Amino acid sequence: MSNPEYSEDYDDEHRLPLRPPGERKESHPDSFFASQVEHQIFNESLMKWAAELFDAGPVTSTADALDRLKKIQRMHSGLEAVTSTLLADTVEQIGEGFTDTLAELREKAPEEVRESERSAEFYRVDPSDDRTINSNFVAEAAIALRETPEMVSKRMFNAKGLRYVCKDTLLALAAGEITAKSAHYIVKYSQDLTEEQIKVMEHVLLPLARTASDATVYQRARRLHDRMNPESAEQRQKKSEAARKVSFWFDEDSGMGTIKLFHRADVIKSIQSTIRWGVGQNNDPDDERTSDQMTADLYADALINGWPGSSGTPLKPRLSITIPALEMLADPSRALADLEGVGPIPAGLALQLAKDAPSFQRVLTDPWTGAVIDVERKNYRPSQGLKDLLRHRDVHCCFPGCRRSADRSEMDHIDDWGHGGATDRENMHLLCKQHQMFKHALGWKIHARPDGTRSWLTPNGLHVIVTPESVDVVENLDHMNDHCPQRPDTSSRLEVLMNEDTRRVLGYPVEPEPSIDPD
Incomplete structure (x- = not known):
């Protein structure tokens, strides 16, 4: 049924x-x-x-x-x-x-x-x-x-x-x-x-x-x-x-996700039989995984690394993970990281993913709002650095209601370059192809506000405020007045000392201990 x-x-x-x-x-x-x-x-x-x-x-x-x-x-x-x-x-x-x-x-x-x-x-x-x-x-x-x-x-x-x-x-x-x-x-x-x-x-x-x-x-x-x-x-x-497709969605709380393939029944049956055969080849007596867990792991391994004995896929996608260093130091058990294109994941899972990463890119976030304000530009041309900044700051297309990922969006000038708009972080944002067309050809207008938000005006006069996805705290943003967000009173906030562990997590050089003269 x-x-x-x-x-x-x-x-x-x-x-x-x-x-x-x-x-x-x-x-x-x-x-x-x-x-x-x-x-x-x-x-x-x-x-x-x-x-x-x-x-x-x-x-x-x-x-x-x-x-x-x-x-x-x-x-x-x-x-x-x-x-x-x-x-x-x-x-x-x-x-x-x-x-x-x-x-x-x-x-x-x-x-x-x-x-x-x-x-x-x-x-x-x-x-x-x-x-x-x-x-x-x-x-x-x-x-x-x-x-x-x-x-x-x-x-x-x-x-x-x-x-x-x-x-x-x-x-x-x-x-x-x-x-x-x-x-x-x-x-x-x-x-x-x-x-x-x-x-x-x-x-x-x-x-x-x-x-x-x-x-x-x-x-x-x-x-x-x-x-x-x-x-x-x-x-x-x-x-x-003709309607066959693959769907993806992510669980908001567990750091998990789902892939659904809609295809001909015989194709689905063949995939099912192949995966079950692969699971049946596992004779490791120390493997404590359930049959369902092994089935899921085999399916994921086959898509990412190829079937055993094959050379695997030539595409190795880049995963970008933002780990809040100060939160990690203050309370590791409650810290949440952010997996690009997915959203919050437990910090422990993020560290596990980062453990095998071949390289890191440091992302500087505002400690009050969580907004990405700079990205390490080491080994990158400035244009690539700006692109990385937008990718981490905006996360997805900035059109109201659109969540096409950064990989499916492009850099776009808020004030047109042809009219004097600068190519900098204040005047740039991410837009997918469809909504670039809405902005340039169908009468949608956008204005960058001093607090970092974007104000959109629809063709029929509706106003809507879009906040960069990386911003976690919006209580101090001011959408109307011409100034940046006011900093909250920090007297009651938890402070993290800039000690050796803090410097190491943030990627700063650790100062050598002073040598003691035996004399």
């Missing part, structure tokens, strides 16, 4: 029977009466539930608490319906009004528009293209919702499916009759179906979704989709094969 929590997510709005942009009339009520009716449908129930909760007073019994929880669940559903409608309608209206908006900008700021058009030509992007408009708006909506662009992109798929395809499901969601997850499953399994088949699916599933659990709706929707899907099993297999 499939598990909805672990199923692969390959949702694509192009697999829904959507009309082309500009023909989705649901986003443009053609009369004042129609728009007011819709406003009441999507908002009146929310006002009623909120008022009932506000006026209810203290909880008087278990039954009273359960009744309020039901109202809260209905509010969650109603809010999801309103959010979906806003997302779908807004991106549709932006696309339809793009020409008029561009004409207004040409009149107000002709030089700025010309420069953006030159950048768009350089990046080979069409700002009027539906996909470009969609991704640009998703990035702005992510700021408004305090979510990642990836999460809002999934919301947008769901929003368009509810607004334009599964309309009865949207109404049931707005009324609080079904949950947001059940609504998502109905939209998800409407992919690759015709409009008539989707109506049948809603007719069958909505009565069930009003009382059943989300897991039950998921299983019924999946089975119903498989029965109605007009594609042959072979066609579905080819489409799934």
Whole structure:
């Protein structure tokens, strides 16, 4: 049986029977009466539930608490319906009004528009293209919702499916009759179906979704989709094969991570059999590892060093680990290091990784905020030193919500070099290719603040502050005034003396002990 929590997510709005942009009339009520009716449908129930909760007073019994929880669940559903409608309608209206908006900008700021058009030509992007408009708006909506662009992109798929395809499901969601997850499953399994088949699916599933659990709706929707899907099993297999990929994610607390390979079943079976055979070759009686541990170790060794008897992979990736020397000296048991591209890991694990490292690069961090402020430049050209500094200071792309790693990002001037911007640490940051295009061609603006943060202004006027990832303490940052962070009172802080051990950990030369004259 499939598990909805672990199923692969390959949702694509192009697999829904959507009309082309500009023909989705649901986003443009053609009369004042129609728009007011819709406003009441999507908002009146929310006002009623909120008022009932506000006026209810203290909880008087278990039954009273359960009744309020039901109202809260209905509010969650109603809010999801309103959010979906806003997302779908807004991106549709932006696309339809793009020409008029561009004409207004040409009149107000002709030089700025010309420069953006030159950048768009350089990046080979069409700002009027539906996909470009969609991704640009998703990035702005992510700021408004305090979510990642990836999460809002999934919301947008769901929003368009509810607004334009599964309309009865949207109404049931707005009324609080079904949950947001059940609504998502109905939209998800409407992919690759015709409009008539989707109506049948809603007719069958909505009565069930009003009382059943989300897991039950998921299983019924999946089975119903498989029965109605007009594609042959072979066609579905080819489409799934085209979606093969490797996924990575990291555990936030344990210093561990996961790799997931989505591939043909026969390939997965072959890998499984090969690894099990390799584990079976281990006859060491002193090996105390479990079968699962040996399987994991063999898989990792094969990917990094190659199978036994092979020459291994020619690629030996560089791991960058920042170990806070002062924290290590003050309390080694509580210190956390930082593994580039992963995040915090126990200091003990970091020292174990560093033990076999062929070389070290010292990274100087601010003891109050944790921000990287300098990187050892020994044996490096200055440009490489600056690149290393940005890699440790910013850690990933500095666009709001983007976490593409430093290895997948590039150095970018905040104030353009062509307009006099300097190539220094104050005016440089990391941006991935996509968000360089957003900055230069789609109207996003950025300003470097004296406290080290970056202020982004979206095309539609939202402000958001981005703090370098290496900064741990933000309480003394000042986003508004023109000065650097104020240092906190250090009288009550733990002090670490600059003794021999401190100098050795920081990489400073250890002063020789004074010689004693026997006379």
